[in-house]
Amino acid sequence: MRRTLGCVRLVYNKALHVRTQAWYEKQERVGYAQTSSMLTDWKKQEELDFLNEVSSVPLQQGLRHLQTAFTNFFAGRTKYPNFKKKHQGGSAEFTKSAFKFKDKQIYLAKCTEPLPIRWSRQIPEGCEPSTVTVRLHPSGRWHISIRFDDPTIKPLPVTDKAIGIDLGISSLVITSDGGASHLRDK
Template structure:
């Protein structure tokens, strides 16, 4: 099965490339913000909706008015407008909020098509640069990239993401299925009785992060010392995010490699994270990203991921006889079924019920509450 896949690698620009990238990021940000302001004002003042073609025509006059835009590749500016149009499409479809203005000190990025980059002898060249990017390759590309996205995070690291065609190969069929209950004390509890624990990446760096944030708050705004302190804080945040993503990738890969069918909960993470007492812990658990990774890795391996309905009473139902408690507070971690006298660990019992409901959903096309199963095949 052929599909698209992005290969993300870190690279280290030369001083000349740093200047070029800073100019490119700045011009892309300027065009995005200027056009967004123009489209917003046109709608609220005149009731006029500016189309993408009109925004592209306006780019010609912008280059005349602001000559510095000619210092970078025109492809970058054109792709910036296409990205903005995609943001508006997501807003109109209800998938995202209204597009926001890009900030100078946040993550910077720009996208290039084939007209603005080339690959020669394993080296990637971008427009306006005579030297190739010094990329630390971790793997070979599956094909020549169709587009390239260059980004710089708040910790000052540069990354290049190359979109390539990828030949996904089906993995051997395994006669094993698993149900996964997601939690906070243990991130993943399986129907086999295994508990993963929780590395709590944020808590691990919490004291150091708090110290650096206090130091940052004492620095004078606009000073070089404040910029240095801000970079230190950003690097700690990047370290936490990298640790979390690494653990999530390893866990999702292990589940897909070892199981033909993986059954998980369909959680409303966006709603759950509104709880002020648990928001930090839920965000650190990375549940949404874990399920997303399971889905696309299962699709590549031609395996199945089934999400059961979020209202299915997995914790309150006895996995032995089917008895359902009317109420089971979170403080109760173990309980005994009054019908069959089976002693249950709350989380393992939930994982068993998730597996049962998921497999039933595959068999009859519905989850435990009668709604259609979301299966990745």
């Protein structure tokens, strides 16, 4: 698993370097599609052939996270993306195509043994995992986060109405349509 985290970090940092260099040298933006094709080329290089030993899904997800970081940067929501450091731990995200879920066991792609999981809560009936994120904290502790899709939850109906909510001092809640808090003082 540490090898996977290292490979994700390497791919993220190489892509960040390429994107930064392209901007400073040619004022050219490099997107996810270009970095994804670069990943294919990197995996063919002899000095980077170890990238083939880990699942390609977390590597691609790392590139998607970098794309999101740049999208947020260009929208003014955050600072320029930083390079990932080894001592910060790291994470790897596996989508549905890169793991198998059977009998409350999770088998990641290119791993022979299931993940040793101590479940913190019950899995609701009928729910299937869609994403598994494995994180190594700087303290050395491992954490697994699993996103489940629940088919019983229906989407809310689409509406063109909107309302603002203000938390007040004299009334707990005031809504933009003039309604006051529906909570009664005792």
